[in-house]
Amino acid sequence: MKNYGNTLLGYFKSGLDRQHCSIKYFNREFLAIFISEYNESKKNGVANYEKTKTTRFYNENGGSYCVFLELWNEYKQGMERAKAYGF
DSSP states (O other), X not given: OOOOOSXXXXXXXXXXXXXXXXXXXXXXXXXXXXXXXXXXXXXXXXXXXXXGGGSHHHHXXXXXXHHHHHHXXXXXXXXXXXXXXXX
């Protein structure tokens, strides 16, 4: 397995790689758009991922996008547990 670095982007690239998914079009731009829309949705209570839906990763690598959503959910749950324990 390839080392993608010690960043949030690298974390998700490694996760996709472990699941044998393509990381084509998975980049900082996609991740920034997704996280921005995720945070706005949490704040407003209304899910809106219109910009995410225009990215090449979403449109041209849909199977990997679905796996990314699973990884994102696991990541968020882990962060919430860590916060609950004071990390």
